[in-house]
């Protein structure tokens with residue numbers, strides 16, 4: 015006997031597992047930034063909890079909403095220049111603007127930005143040598159220049175900044191963020207700072223500025239994912255699958271078959287037109303009927319005794335209750351030969367059954 019389950023829809027599984035609440039909070043903050051009321055969000059949690067993953071996924075989302083983003087990550091290997099995360103952010107933003115516009119709009123701040131990006135010093139001038147200026151004043155000028163540059167970019171398009179791995183930051187980078195954070199409430203800028211809380215606070219020089227930041231920020235402490243989320247992620251990992259791939263969507267079915275002791279499943283990607291496609295949707299004001307949908311087709315060969323358990327397993331693993339769950343066809347096989355052993359009939363399928 016052969017059991018063919020056909021039509022399990024592949025759907026659109028997001029590549030971020032869980033984190034819906036934090037994602038929504040960030041999205042609400044982005045909404046605020048679009049209305050000119052920016053914010054600072056602190057994404058904290060232990061190593062590997064998913065800070066970078068969430069921030070990455072979120073900036074991708076922000077760019078689909080026509081925001082631009084810039085990313086600066088700290089470096090733990092030693093030797094990074096001062097303000098390293100800001101250097102990366104400023105470099106990626108400066109690339110979006112032509113140099114004369116930068117020079118004109120930054121005005122007297124231009125040389126201070128060149129202080130961060132020496133490659134621009136011939137066009138923007140150089141800041142005065144450190145000996146000519148009081149260090150606090152020099153720092154103020156630099157922070158002011160940085161804020162001006164961010165405001166200048168954000169006037170063109172709302173901006174999302176990510177400063178990642180701040181537990182490895184130099185204290186000056188955090189002071190710069192404190193300065194920038196004060197202007198966010200009136201700017202279309204969402205800044206997201208990510209760090210391992212315990213590690214960052216274990217460094218005395220970071221603890222004070224982080225405390226200052228926390229008072230101004232929306233805090234998003236990441237906790238462990240739910241059991242279901244972890245299972246979903248582990249399953250995808252175990253098979254080296256991308257959660258967007260049909261094989262990942264199909265993994266629930268494969269698991270259910272495995273529990274029913276059925277081994278040996280073929281899977282193919284197909285396109286189909288099921289009941290779900292009778293739906294008419296409105297897309298940007300235009301009513302459209304959906305085209306063909308991506309689906310997965312399973313083929314399982316089992317002995318007669320295993321047909322019912324296989325059908326049950328397919329129903330258990332494949333039922334979402336939605337249109338598009340597909341159908342099962344049970345068809346007789348006239349002849350089966352196992353190539354490796356030459357076995358025929360029931361002996362050639364797994365499990366062979368009683």
Ligand SMILES: Nc1ncnc2c1ncn2[C@@H]1O[C@H](COP(=O)(O)OP(=O)(O)OP(=O)(O)O)[C@@H](O)[C@H]1O
Nearest residue numbers: 029030031032033060061062063064065066067210
């Ligand atoms: N919500 C999630 N969905 C899918 N994969 C995740 C999720 N959270 C974490 N991961 C995976 O776990 C691994 C670690 O996540 P990530 O690098 O985002 O952690 P982190 O909190 O930034 O850690 P670190 O403090 O070391 O920078 C990554 O391989 C990532 O793909």
Ligand SMILES: [Mg+2]
Nearest residue numbers: 065066067179
């Ligand atoms: Mg990270």
